[in-house]
Amino acid sequence: MQILIERLSKKYKGGKYALRDIDLKINSGMFGLLGPNGAGKTTLMRILVTLLDPTSGSVKIDDYDLKKNRKEIRQMTGYLPQDFSNFSKLAVWEFLDYTGALSGLTNKKERMAKIDQLLDGVGLFDVRDRQAKKLSGGMKRRLGIAQTLICDPRIMVVDEPTVGLDPQERLRFRNLMADLSSKDMIIILSTHIVGDISSSCHDLAILNSGKIVYSGSPDRLTANSEGKVWKLIASDHELEQLRNKYPVISAVPGENGFEVRVVAEKIENLQAQQIDPNIEDAYIYFMQSIGTDMDLESDGNQI
Numbered sequence: 001m002q003i004l005i006e007r008l009s010k011k012y013k014g015g016k017y018a019l020r021d022i023d024l025k026i027n028s029g030m031f032g033l034l035g036p037n038g039a040g041k042t043t044l045m046r047i048l049v050t051l052l053d054p055t056s057g058s059v060k061i062d063d064y065d066l067k068k069n070r071k072e073i074r075q076m077t078g079y080l081p082q083d084f085s086n087f088s089k090l091a092v093w094e095f096l097d098y099t100g101a102l103s104g105l106t107n108k109k110e111r112m113a114k115i116d117q118l119l120d121g122v123g124l125f126d127v128r129d130r131q132a133k134k135l136s137g138g139m140k141r142r143l144g145i146a147q148t149l150i151c152d153p154r155i156m157v158v159d160e161p162t163v164g165l166d167p168q169e170r171l172r173f174r175n176l177m178a179d180l181s182s183k184d185m186i187i188i189l190s191t192h193i194v195g196d197i198s199s200s201c202h203d204l205a206i207l208n209s210g211k212i213v214y215s216g217s218p219d220r221l222t223a224n225s226e227g228k229v230w231k232l233i234a235s236d237h238e239l240e241q242l243r244n245k246y247p248v249i250s251a252v253p254g255e256n257g258f259e260v261r262v263v264a265e266k267i268e269n270l271q272a273q274q275i276d277p278n279i280e281d282a283y284i285y286f287m288q289s290i291g292t293d294m295d296l297e298s299d300g301n302q303i
Helices: 041-048 068-077 092-102 108-121 138-148 165-181 218-223 237-247 280-287
Strands: 001-011 015-025 029-034 056-061 075-080 155-159 184-190 202-208 211-216 229-234 248-252 257-263
Touching: 001 041, 015 029, 015 041, 015 184, 015 202, 029 041, 029 229, 041 155, 041 184, 068 075, 068 257, 075 211, 092 108, 092 138, 092 237, 138 155, 138 165, 202 218, 202 280, 211 218, 218 280, 229 237, 229 248, 237 248, 237 257, 257 280
Parallel strands: 029 184, 029 202, 075 155, 155 184
Antiparallel strands: 001 015, 001 056, 202 211, 229 257, 248 257
């Protein structure tokens, strides 16, 4: 299965482009879409799930064309928006029963079996009778995944899924998405949190100011930052100096000062050790190299 995007643009009133001449190829598996807030990620996702019309360009999903086959594409696509939070007083299972019926699952017995299977898969079976609106933030995101999967989509689009979640729920969400990525489907994970895609995406693209500035594997992106990541111990004053001069990935307090991780061509006036980069380091180094301010949210213990 493949999504082929060619010269896709979205222009709003006043002449502002949210997307400009996007060329992108997305194959089966987990695909990561990275970029700062306001880069155009949500606009692209809404176009792919037929909620927004592009100004120009084309999107093809296998033999289907976005302009000509909107109904067919909508039937094969599941979408979890960032603001999935509107619940009635329905219980968890009742919410899925309702959305399943809307999705065309007319056989009650088959629908209930599917609901139990999904709730078990996302770890919500034990709270199936709880009102959906009373779930925690992480549970609501998992319910959103179940709702998205109830129609067995071939394409799943997830927009900023872990914003506001605590570290435990974030990890659980990532593991759930990694399990889903083993199926024969396309999962597009749009985020500005690099850790969300580091362990499960084989391909990614970086979107900045409405344009694709990188497309390829996480390994190739990481290789570009070899020799540019440093670890050192710094005092309070030295840490302040480092932050004024370099992108500081993390600063963990210790007995002898702060253990600091920094992205830079070199560190001046302080003893620093070169270390192997990870995808988060690579993203920051890349965005710095193209002159973009980062609004990265890190998993590190940044002070």
